[in-house]
Amino acid sequence: MTDSRDAKKNHLLAALPDAEWQRWLPQLEWVEMPLGEVLYEAGKTLEHVYFPTTSIVSLLYVMEDGASAEIAVVGNEGLVGISLFMGGESTPSRAVVQSAGQGFRLKAQTMKDEFNRAGPVMHLLLRYTQALITQMAQTAVCNRHHSLDQQLCRWLLLSLDRLQGSELVMTQELIANMLGVRREGVTEGALKLQEAGLIRYARGRISVLDRPGLERRTCECYAVVKKEYDRLLPVKLAT
Template sequence: MLDFTNDQFANHLLAVVPKHELATLAPHLKLLQLRSGQLLSDSGETVKHVYFPTTAIVSMVFLMADGATAEVAAVGNEGVIGVPVLMGGATMPNRIEVRSGGYAYAMNAQVFKREFEQHGPLHKLMLLYIQALLTQIAQNALCNRHHHIVKQVSTWLLLTHDRLKADELAVTQQLIATMLGVRREGVTGAAGKLQDAGLISLRRGHITVLDREGLEERACECYGIVKREFRRLLLASATEAEDCTSTSSGRPFYRRESMDLARFAAGAEA
């Protein structure tokens, strides 16, 4: 059985898949090391694999005709990337790029779709996850249109901080600008204000979070909305899985600390 209690191998969505279904998926899961900037799937390409990040962060990115890009959603150890294949779409209109290098489980997309179509607990879990992912996509669109750049950058840093479980983030201001679809100068100005407030520290290629609570105060409501939705949907599914799937001792088949949604789904409530 895969060990999701080790941070290097922990994916919280897999951690709440019922034991009998996880046993079916496990032989098809291959742990890969992904590098920053790696293109996993280009726009219009057939989706061949789904990815369950553990320490990596993977982005859904739209590329415009003029070469501009913007991040639609990001997926870390709370989820899976490639879910349109479950809805019957063989291709995706956006690119799938590795934003932050690390590890992820890869699985043949058609095998995963076959298990999804069994309409068991995995089917319900994935529908709940897709609902949470759609909330993130919608909130990103709203945030980019209506919120000040300082709020956008604060929210982006918090979500990255949650997923990487480290105060020092190996990200550049250009990367943030590319993901947000804004000018680099805007991100530089916003990051400078956050540094002047003592919330972050900047050095070439790295941003260190110094005051998380202060950063949360600068973030827009989008951060809390996305976190609460993941918490509401995925923890509800985890509770149901624990109730219906247990060992003879009455304990859940996974260790509760292995589904550390406190880092991503609970955020400041953790």
């Protein structure tokens, strides 16, 4: 049986009205989400939507030559698989677990049925979708106009917002794939942040030592995204 306390670590699930929550609870399936697991590939039919609780999922656009760039991150604030209720059965992006943890999933047909009830669930999911679109748009702007150093700070802060602690388990190669840059660029950027006393990076583990310092160093893009999420999706604590 699903543990309701664990499921409500996901803010969208925690925000469900009681009637919808009671209807969803028996259908939520707890899942492990190991680092690097692909939840869905571009163009494939989605069979589930995922609600991360202690994991983070990266949405990546993959080019024909294999190069990739991250377009958004999803953690305990949201869900993976919005195309199911936005009128499509698939998406052009790939969803990959960027920080290992757990989550819950719901069958695709169940999600579509819930959305089509046109009640509070639909409005909640549409507000989340608007916030996610803001993140995607701001990521595109950031990648075009801001330095790798600023992008790395933005990425770290967005990831931290979706975790309970201050440490990420992440290889330089995976960060490079997400930011769409060379691995050497990530190494140089991480060393700069470490020398400034903002992070400690060793053996694939990034510990954030000075979050206010990261916020001062990043560009405006992080604040724009955070403000929109806070406006559209006020956090409801798990009960």
